[in-house]
Amino acid sequence: MLFSWGLFLSPTLCYSSAMSSLLIKNLGALVTGDLKSPQRDADSVYAEDGIIREIGNGLGQRADIVIDAHGITAIPGLVDSHSHPSIGEYTPAQNSLGWITNYMHGGVTSLISAGELHIPGLPLPPDPRTALSLALVTKKCYDSLRPSGVKVFAGTLLLVPGLTEKDFDEIAAAGIRLVKFIFYDYSHLPDGEAALYVKWARARGIKVKIHSGGVSRSGVSQVAGFEIVSAINPDIVGHITGGPIPMAEEDMLRIVAERDYNVEICSSGNYRMALSLMRAVKTHDAFHRVLIGTDTPGGTGIIPRGILREIAFLSSVAEIAPETAICMATGNVGRVHGLSIGFVQEGKPADIVLLHKIQGSVANDALDSFAKGDLPGISMVIIDGEIRVAGRSQQTPPPERLAAIT
Ligand SMILES: [Zn+2]
Incomplete structure (x- = not known):
């Protein structure tokens, strides 16, 4: 099929700027991904060798590729906190x-795996050797595979009884930075083994996530509310508002009020609970603890615009400032997972999405689109300084104005 309505780059094509420079000028707005100052008064971004070197007004460096943003908005590449x-x-x-x-055309430049548990025929729960092997093989595969440039942080170890400290040495050496409780039999908690897993992970800079709420599509995951989550003491409470089934509302509110865990909102979850969570987040000024993911692909399907929709929902219905909601899907996710992604800042990878209001939307620009509950349209996606989508996205309607390579 020919995409006659705009310049669309195939997955294998891109304007390579590896070992080269890129200048974006004439931005209308810039979202940083950093909650401390989510918007920056700057209209230009200059990157070299895939790293952002300078942000400012009216930058005029010579660059191999110059993009005229025509007044549209730059945000950090979206980071899906929970993918499979x-x-x-x-x-x-x-x-x-x-x-x-397709997710990349929805603005996603990084995916964080919540476990590679959808392998056909995988016995669930896996035995310790199978879980370890699966994590190592998947990690190695995605280390040498970047589909359309997207960074896939895979190899998330599914924690089951019977793992050893040597196993944690092995995943740390492989570069795995996340482990997850989902199939762990919590009747073993009094043995102290799960607490050891958390200790072994933290000693190696590995983050701990827990599948919270009701049973997953697998039918064999464990149910976890306030008591189980507190007993595990994780870094991140996976899909606290459901993925698809959340824990009891009072359990969720107690986690926000009485614990300091980071909490995920996923597109596959319960909307009423997401609203309730955001009320509690406002009360406790806990915006830095909220991460946005999709918990897909899975039974909910494939949602290329899932993160954009979640930002629009939180902005328009939960009345969170759009630039704050964007931080929850970018810088917050990178920071909490210990990864240098999710920020449009000097020294960070040049993962940038250029977007604007869609033709026919009553909004004024991209941020106003989110505030009014409309999705913006994506014009460009840049990963590590390389243009991956130019002109317009294949997955959103066209924005009213496009950025252009000059
Ligand atoms: Zn999941």
Whole structure:
């Protein structure tokens, strides 16, 4: 099929700026991803060798590639805090191909795996050797595979009884930075083994996530509310508002009020609970603890615009400032997972999305679109300083104005 309505780059094509420079000028607004100052008064971003070197007004450096943003908005590339990669771009849960490229056209430049548990035929729960092997193999595969440039942080170890400290040495050496409680039999908690897992992970700079709420599509995951989550003491409470089934509302509110865990909102969850969570987040000024993910692909399907929709929901219905909601899907996710992604700041990777109001929207610009509950349209996606989508996205309607390579 020919995309006659705009310049669209195929997954294998890109304007390579590896070892080269990129200047974006004439931005209308710039969102940083940093909650401390989510917007910056700057109209230009200059990157070299994939790293942002300078941000300011009227930058005029010579660059190999110059983009005229024509007054549209730059935000950090979106980071999906909760995804389920399996084998390349194949998603067995939906028997579909190409989902990662489609998410990239929805502005997603990084995916954080919440476990590669959708491998066809994988015995669930896996035995310790299978869980460890799966994590190591998946990590190695995505280390040498970046579909459409998207950074896939895979190899998340599914914690089951019977793992040893040597296993944690092995995943740390492989560069795995996340482990997850989902199939762990919590009747073993009094043994102290789970507490050891958390200790071994933290000693190696590995973050701990827990599947919270009701049973997952697998049918064999463990149920976890306030008591179980507190007993585990994780860094991140996965999909606290449901993925799809949340814990009891009072349990969720107690976690926000009485604990300091980071909490995820996922597109596959319960909207009423997301509203309740955001009320509590406002009361406790806990915006820095909120992460946005999709918890897809899975039974909910493939949602290339899932993160954009979640930002629009939080901005328009929960009345969170759009630039704050964007931080929850960018800088917050990178920071909490210990990864240098999610910020448009000097020294960070040049992962940038240029977007604007869609033709026909009553909004004025991209941020106003989110505030009014409309999705903005994506014009460009840049990953590590390389243009991956130019002109317009294949997954959003066209924005009213496009950025252009000059
Ligand atoms: Zn999940």
